[in-house]
Amino acid sequence: MWAASDEALLAGLATGDADAIAAFVRRFQRRVFGLALVIVGDQGAAEDVAQEAFARAWRHAAAYDARRGPVAAWLLAITRNLAIDAIRLRRAEPKDPDDILALGIPETEAGPDERAIVGEDVARLRRAISTLPEDQRRALILAAYYGRTAREISESEHVPLGTAKTRIRAAMMKLRSALEVLGDRSDPR
Amino acid sequence: MTEATHDEVRELAPELALGIAAGEQRARALQHMASCAECRTLVDELSRTADSMLLLGPQKEPPIGFESQAIGRVRGMRPRQRLKMAAAVASIVLVAIGATAIIMQTASSRDRDLANRYLALLEGRSHGELFATPLRTADGGRAGQVFAYEGSSNWIFIVIGARSGNGVHDVVLTPHALGTGSTVGHVRLVDGRGSWGSTTGLDLRGLRVQLLDSQGKSAFEARFPPR
Numbered sequence: 425m426w427a428a429s430d431e432a433l434l435a436g437l438a439t440g441d442a443d444a445i446a447a448f449v450r451r452f453q454r455r456v457f458g459l460a461l462v463i464v465g466d467q468g469a470a471e472d473v474a475q476e477a478f479a480r481a482w483r484h485a486a487a488y489d490a491r492r493g494p495v496a497a498w499l500l501a502i503t504r505n506l507a508i509d510a511i512r513l514r515r516a517e518p519k520d521p522d523d524i525l526a527l528g529i530p531e532t533e534a535g536p537d538e539r540a541i542v543g544e545d546v547a548r549l550r551r552a553i554s555t556l557p558e559d560q561r562r563a564l565i566l567a568a569y570y571g572r573t574a575r576e577i578s579e580s581e582h583v584p585l586g587t588a589k590t591r592i593r594a595a596m597m598k599l600r601s602a603l604e605v606l607g608d609r610s611d612p613r
Numbered sequence: 614m615t616e617a618t619h620d621e622v623r624e625l626a627p628e629l630a631l632g633i634a635a636g637e638q639r640a641r642a643l644q645h646m647a648s649c650a651e652c653r654t655l656v657d658e659l660s661r662t663a664d665s666m667l668l669l670g671p672q673k674e675p676p677i678g679f680e681s682q683a684i685g686r687v688r689g690m691r692p693r694q695r696l697k698m699a700a701a702v703a704s705i706v707l708v709a710i711g712a713t714a715i716i717m718q719t720a721s722s723r724d725r726d727l728a729n730r731y732l733a734l735l736e737g738r739s740h741g742e743l744f745a746t747p748l749r750t751a752d753g754g755r756a757g758q759v760f761a762y763e764g765s766s767n768w769i770f771i772v773i774g775a776r777s778g779n780g781v782h783d784v785v786l787t788p789h790a791l792g793t794g795s796t797v798g799h800v801r802l803v804d805g806r807g808s809w810g811s812t813t814g815l816d817l818r819g820l821r822v823q824l825l826d827s828q829g830k831s832a833f834e835a836r837f838p839p840r
Contacts, residue, residue, distance in 0.1 A: 442688065449683045458673035467676065474675065475683045482687045492657070493664050500667035505632075509746055512838045546668045553669070568666045571838060573633045589628070596627035600662045 430495035431488075438485035449478055455496065456503050463507035463569060473510050477503040508571040545603060552602035556595050559583075563591035564599075617641040622652045630659030636763050636818050744817065748773060748824075748835045756805075759835040761817045769813050771822065773833065775805035782824040782832060784809055789819025789839045800824065 428436070428444075433451065436444020456477050461470035480502050488498055553561060562581065566572040572580070578588035617625070622642045628634040629642055646652045748757035748771065756775035762768040771784065781801050787794030800809035819839030826832045 437687070440688070445687050446680075446684055449680055449687070453675055453680055453683065454672040455670065457675035457679065459667060459670040461673055462671050471675065471679060471682075474679070475686045478683045479686045493661050494668075497661075497664040497668055500670065501664045504667055508838060513747075513749070513836060545665055549662075549665055550669060553666075564666075567628075567631045567633050568663050569670070571631075571633060573635070573839075574628060592631070593624070593627045596630065596659055596662060599666070600659055603662055603665065604658075 431490060434481070434485050434488055434495050437482050440482075445482070448481075452478075452496065452499055456499060459500055459503050460507050463504065464510050469510050470507075473503065473506045476506055480506070504569065504571070511570070548602055549599060552599050556598060560591045560595040560598075563588060564595035567592050615641065616644040619645065619649060619652065622646060622649070623655060626652070626655050626659055629656050630663050632663075636816060640763065744837060746835050746837050748822070748833050750775065750833060751831060756833050759822050759837075761820075761837065763817050767813050767815065767817055768810065769817070769820075769822070770810035771800065771808060771824075771835075773800070773802060773805065773807045773824070775802070775833065778802040778805040778826075778832060780827055782807075782826055783829075785823040785825055786813060786815055787821040787823070788815050789821075794821065794823065796825075 428447065430451070433444055433448045437448045453474070457470060457474040460473040460477070461467065464470050464473060477499065481499050484502075488495065492498070553564075556564065559581070563577050566577050566580070567574075574588045574592060575585055577583075577592070578585045581588065583591075617638070622629075622645050625634055625638060625642055629639060634642070642652075646656065744761045744763065746759050746761075747755055748759050750756045754776075757771065757773040760770045760772070769786070779802055781799050783796045784798040784800055785794040786797050797813065798809055798811055800807045817837050820837045822835040822837075823831045824833040
């Protein structure tokens with residue numbers, strides 16, 4: 425069970441298999457909780473978000489599409505959306521964008537499939553982000569992690585709306601280019 | 614609502630992929646993407662990029678007890694609860710599909726085309742037009758879920774599953790830009806349970822949903838993220 429691929433564990437989660445549920449939670453709990461905490465900034469709220477993320481993953485496991493990315497990214501997208509809902513509800517201010525990257529890339533405990541496919545992806549992405557101009561990196565993180573719109577970013581960064589949009593667009597296109605070659609190779613499905 | 618042009622969609626693609634594009638912009642872009650494989654591919658690639666970014670997020674050991682609580686939260690979903698949840702999801706899909714069928718029966722060919730796109734979106738549910746946000750009690754406890762579908766005709770569906778609550782409650786919707794809301798319907802709660810759904814012409818982004826008790830107090834509340 426512990427060596428099972430992420431996709432196999434997710435399939436087990438969908439069936440309600442007790443061992444698969446436990447293995448799935450153990451494999452991803454540090455990532456899910458870590459992301460929830462960095463977005464909501466409160467341990468209690470982060471626990472609630474992270475637990476709900478696992479419950480939602482179980483409910484929507486059948487909707488997972490491997491062509492759209494690895495299990496970890498799918499689960500973390502669920503976590504991010506729940507965390508954004510939580511901070512919207514609490515009207516909490518986002519933390520400084522650099523706080524996220526300053527914490528560093530996690531040394532993952534991912535499954536074998538994820539290590540093979542995602543590991544290189546993550547390293548490449550990390551390098552690409554580190555080469556972005558600071559203003560683009562900040563705009564990108566505010567949008568990708570905190571769900572901030574271009575208008576909200578323009579207000580918080582004190583720049584015109586067009587400038588905020590340009591920063592987001594430029595950053596995303598650069599990251600897409602960085603992942604393009606790898607994506608072609610790792611997506612035979 | 615006019616369909617976005619090819620250049621407009623390519624310009625907006627990063628915001629679409631990040632899920633931060635404004636509702637109307639997204640709806641116009643989706644109209645174009647329904648018939649443009651090139652734009653769909655671009656947005657799909659950027660969406661994968663956006664999701665991959667989350668893999669860079671920090672890891673942190675959760676507090677003691679988290680694991681068992683998380684496992685319990687998943688395993689605690691008994692078959693009966695699963696059926697209720699499936700029924701709730703089925704309800705919203707049936708309501709939406711039912712409405713789509715009505716549109717298809719009565720509308721012009723342009724509207725039928727739009728209805729076909731609705732069906733495709735509902736079947737795919739991959740573009741983020743179907744939203745859900747928790748319904749909470751005044752003290753912040755979970756009391757249900759509010760589902761919404763955003764398109765040329767917006768839908769909202771509320772499922773209440775609170776620990777207590779009886780009687781008729783007013784459903785009040787307040788748009789993000791306005792401070793005061795309007796009563797758009799009523800829902801009867803029996804032992805904390807009930808449901809309500811309707812179309813709405815209001816912008817769903819930032820929309821505040823309240824259920825007011827007989828004394829006009831907000832018993833339950835939810836809010837969708839603003840633009």
